[in-house]
Amino acid sequence: MSNYFIGIMTGTSADAIDGCIVSFDNGFQFIESASLDFENNYKKDYELAINLGHKLISESEILQKLESHLNEKTINLVKILLDKSGINISDISYIGFSGQTVFHTNKKSYQIGNPSYIATKTKIDVYSDFRNFDIKKGGMGAPLIPQFHHYLFSEPEKDKVVFNIGGIANGTHLKNNEIILASDVGPGNCLMDLVMTEKFNMPFDNKGGEASKGEIDQNFLGMLLTKSDEMNFPRADHKQDYYKLLDNFNSEIPPNNILRTVTEFTAIKIKNFYDYCGKPDEIIVHGGGTRNLFLMDLIEAKTSKVIRTTKDKVPSKYVEAAGFAYLAYLNQGVVFFSK
DSSP states (O other): OOSEEEEEEOOTTOSEEEEEEEEOTTSOEEEEEEEEEOOHHHHHHHHHHHHHGGGGGGSTHHHHHHHHHHHHHHHHHHHHHHHHHTOOGGGEEEEEEOOEEEEEOSSOEEEEOOHHHHHHHHTSOEEEOHHHHHHHTTSOSOOOTHHHHHHHHOOTTOEEEEEEESSSEEEEEEETTEEEEEEEEEOTTHHHHHHIIIIISSSSOGGGHHHHTSOOOHHHHHHHHHHTTTOOSSOOOOHHHHHGGGTTOOTTSOHHHHHHHHHHHHHHHHHHHHHHTTOOSEEEEESGGGGOHHHHHHHHHHHTOOOEESTTTSOGGGHHHHHHHHHHHTTOSEEEOOO
8 A cells, every 4th residue: 555645625614625645654744735715606505505404415406516516626636736745646545535514413424525536537546425434333423533633642641632623613532542532512613604604794704803893792692502501422513503503593783792702602612522521631723713813712711721733743724634534544434446
């Protein structure tokens, strides 16, 4: 087997597709990375798709459009990675392709993206359908990155929690070289992004600047906390789980206060998992949420811990892509052959 693996990831934020080339020969090596933005229409169509969920499968025109776009972006991204790295295609063992999740339950998960087509076009075997693979083994299909968290960060006699703050936030509790608990923990960026899109006509809150101008609406925050009280650990969440929390809320609240409140809620849910794990000594964070400096400050204040990112081992933006490459390395998915 050759030394190199490509990881491809697009998350529920649906704003970009990220890829990297990594090696697991003689320890982890991060070789090359690249990212391609999706057009605005992709995110709008994706939001429509997840709103319809199961109902959409029989009316698949939107899915076909999304899948075709995702396939071609993925093929292009693989070519860019190979060109940038100078690595020969024959030296790539597998592509780990996440696909784009349309709906997810503990019993069934559905992603768009055609790994067989991608394998044929790139001439590289592709591992995919990781979530259903995990479900068939008795897991929940999410989160999938804890094995990679363990590989990168576990140490004997160390107590850590690693948070991935993407569209959904998930956490991995590592203690004494073991995964003690892994679970989705809260809304991550999804509620903040939703408010920014609907109230500010922007895709995300740059560095948390708009949230920092607002004030917490205690009634609204109380409603969010009450509605999410029964979300226990471990669990696998979907964006719709959090969107539903905003049903029937007071729309007269000023936009900056809405955003400040959902940002507070996001930080509280992350802190709740930290507390549930017994307040580990170290907090490591990666994902798009790390760019929201206001959110990072809130988490540090609530946990009284200095947070560090993954940048000493892998850039925060590419941890999930590298994680899917690792799952391909472990053969923890369904393989689609290029020939």
